[in-house]
Amino acid sequence: MNIKVKDHNLIIGGVILMFLLFIMGVSFFYLPHSVTEINTKLKLSPPNFSYLLGTDNFGRDILSRLMKGSQTAFLVGIISVGIGSSMGVLLGAISGYFGGKIDEFIMRITDAMMAFPGILFALMFISVFGVGIENTMIAIGIMSIPTFARITRSGFLREKELEYIKAARVRGASNFRIIYHHILPNVLSPIIVAATMSFSNAILAEAALSYLGLGVQAPNPSWGRMLSESQMYFMIAPWYTLAPGIMISLTVLSLNMLGDFLREHQKR
Amino acid sequence: MTIEIKNLNIYFNEKTKLQAVNNLSFNVKKGEIMGLVGESGCGKSLTSLAIMRLLRKNASFSGDINFLGENLLNLSAKEMTSLRGREISMIFQEPLTALNPLHRVGKQIAETLKIHTSLSKKERKEKTLELMNEVNLKDLEDTYKKFPHELSGGQRQRIVIAIAIACEPQLIIADEPTTALDVSTQTQIIDLLKKLNNKKDHSLLFISHDLDLVGDLCHRIAIMYAGHIVEIIEKLKDAKHPYTKCLLDAIPSPLHKGKDLYSIPGRVPTLSERKSGCPFAPRCPMAKEKCHEILPELLEKKDGHLVRCLYIYR
Numbered sequence: 001m002n003i004k005v006k007d008h009n010l011i012i013g014g015v016i017l018m019f020l021l022f023i024m025g026v027s028f029f030y031l032p033h034s035v036t037e038i039n040t041k042l043k044l045s046p047p048n049f050s051y052l053l054g055t056d057n058f059g060r061d062i063l064s065r066l067m068k069g070s071q072t073a074f075l076v077g078i079i080s081v082g083i084g085s086s087m088g089v090l091l092g093a094i095s096g097y098f099g100g101k102i103d104e105f106i107m108r109i110t111d112a113m114m115a116f117p118g119i120l121f122a123l124m125f126i127s128v129f130g131v132g133i134e135n136t137m138i139a140i141g142i143m144s145i146p147t148f149a150r151i152t153r154s155g156f157l158r159e160k161e162l163e164y165i166k167a168a169r170v171r172g173a174s175n176f177r178i179i180y181h182h183i184l185p186n187v188l189s190p191i192i193v194a195a196t197m198s199f200s201n202a203i204l205a206e207a208a209l210s211y212l213g214l215g216v217q218a219p220n221p222s223w224g225r226m227l228s229e230s231q232m233y234f235m236i237a238p239w240y241t242l243a244p245g246i247m248i249s250l251t252v253l254s255l256n257m258l259g260d261f262l263r264e265h266q267k268r
Numbered sequence: 269m270t271i272e273i274k275n276l277n278i279y280f281n282e283k284t285k286l287q288a289v290n291n292l293s294f295n296v297k298k299g300e301i302m303g304l305v306g307e308s309g310c311g312k313s314l315t316s317l318a319i320m321r322l323l324r325k326n327a328s329f330s331g332d333i334n335f336l337g338e339n340l341l342n343l344s345a346k347e348m349t350s351l352r353g354r355e356i357s358m359i360f361q362e363p364l365t366a367l368n369p370l371h372r373v374g375k376q377i378a379e380t381l382k383i384h385t386s387l388s389k390k391e392r393k394e395k396t397l398e399l400m401n402e403v404n405l406k407d408l409e410d411t412y413k414k415f416p417h418e419l420s421g422g423q424r425q426r427i428v429i430a431i432a433i434a435c436e437p438q439l440i441i442a443d444e445p446t447t448a449l450d451v452s453t454q455t456q457i458i459d460l461l462k463k464l465n466n467k468k469d470h471s472l473l474f475i476s477h478d479l480d481l482v483g484d485l486c487h488r489i490a491i492m493y494a495g496h497i498v499e500i501i502e503k504l505k506d507a508k509h510p511y512t513k514c515l516l517d518a519i520p521s522p523l524h525k526g527k528d529l530y531s532i533p534g535r536v537p538t539l540s541e542r543k544s545g546c547p548f549a550p551r552c553p554m555a556k557e558k559c560h561e562i563l564p565e566l567l568e569k570k571d572g573h574l575v576r577c578l579y580i581y582r
Contacts, residue, residue: 186369
């Protein structure tokens with residue numbers, strides 16, 4: 001990998017992401033104010049020294065809620081990308097390596113999943129299995145399986161014909177060993193790019209679902225939820241709306257920039 | 269006898285049954301270096317893949333490959349997997365593509381040991397260093413940790429050879445192991461193969477299209493043309509089959525200085541063009557009418573010298 005110092009995607013994306021991760025790290029140990037404590041006297045106060053980003057309609061500190069909300073966002077990102085990538089890579093590997101009927105079967109299922117709008121699927125999933133952050137993560141994870149499956153499959157289709165795979169087979173390596181030990185490391189780079197992109201998609205999807213009231217439940221803070229609660233007060237307290245909006249944008253932007261950087265610099 | 273191939277036929281395409289290898293029979297004795305020579309597309313590599321049971325799914329085969337008392341063509345996939353690398357192994361033409369680019373070369377040698385032996389991690393490493401020493405690699409500890417792209421072509425081929433000999437197999441198939449190397453490295457690799465063969469007493473099936481090389485290295489040589497073995501001989505100079513003679517004439521030599529280099533007229537027939545009769549007849553300078561009609565048998569002319577030609581027996 002040849003990294004240029006002037007690579008804007010890496011530098012800007014990396015700095016923003018570092019900043020967000022730093023905020024999240026701090027939120028585990030320190031929050032300026034309580035996240036849930038209601039103080040109606042202070043409701044919708046503009047930013048001041050005690051409340052750096054102002055307060056919301058219940059007088060709760062917006063900064064603290066944003067910080068706490070970053071935990072939710074990253075948790076959803078990690079878990080749902082974890083679900084999506086592990087299942088997707090497994091299915092894609094089986095599909096690409098063995099080919100034939102099983103490949104047809106798996107690929108037709110992913111086609112069907114891709115044809116179905118993701119957010120609609122998440123809505124259905126949540127209305128069947130119940131509202132809550134766990135089901136949100138699972139739904140978002142399932143939504144991203146087809147992408148991972150297709151990328152992994154194409155990598156396996158290419159690599160499995162190469163001579164070092166034949167050489168591994170000649171050494172007596174089992175199918176599992178060839179898939180896991182020989183091919184997978186060689187197809188990992190596009191999968192990592194996809195993971196970065198789908199991480200930001202997951203955060204966005206969580207915000208959307210929480211905005212609709214299906215993700216994180218009150219009084220726990222989530223950026224999407226804050227956005228939906230704030231819109232009523234946009235004219236009188238614009239800082240309330242802008243804060244979570246900017247956080248979502250920054251997170252998605254930084255991850256996409258890093259994803260672009262990785263895609264430009266991956267091996268093939 | 270390490271391996272005996274009897275009447276091996278390989279076909280492609282279920283419907284038309286294009287035959288790529290016809291009634292191939294030969295054997296390799298214990299400790300022997302057997303050469304398998306022929307032009308591109310004559311079925312040499314297919315034969316080696318058939319022994320390994322690594323033919324693609326669209327190929328079908330018949331015949332017997334007897335190896336250590338078992339018919340390889342009847343073994344289950346699992347039995348075959350356990351045999352590969354342990355009793356039969358292979359050296360490839362292009363060592364760069366035959367090594368996994370993301371694994372350290374030492375680990376790749378140790379992998380064969382991991383699959384087939386119960387050695388501990390430490391013992392595997394010791395054995396690997398020993399193997400690397402055996403194939404004349406230097407700076408063992410250092411080389412162990414390198415990736416394939418950090419080594420030279422010759423070093424890479426030595427690694428591939430070390431992988432092939434790791435479990436002391438009975439048979440090693442070398443599929444044009446020196447084609448991708450320059451001439452001086454080629455000589456070193458050939459010397460190494462000779463030395464290892466003497467020391468370990470494994471059988472070596474050496475596939476090549478380089479007659480000179482095969483003549484130097486091999487105890488016996490089988491010459492293939494268009495899916496048939498046309499001649500099996502010990503010394504190339506005893507060659508009787510017109511095809512072998514033509515091949516020998518096509519080697520540049522100082523004796524022919526100033527004259528045009530001989531080349532065999534015509535070209536190898538493709539699979540669908542092959543007809544009955546002697547496969548070489550259309551290009552053979554000695555061909556008579558009968559040659560186009562009858563496929564001659566591979567007959568023993570004298571001790572160990574087999575020829576497939578109608579006019580050699582007279």
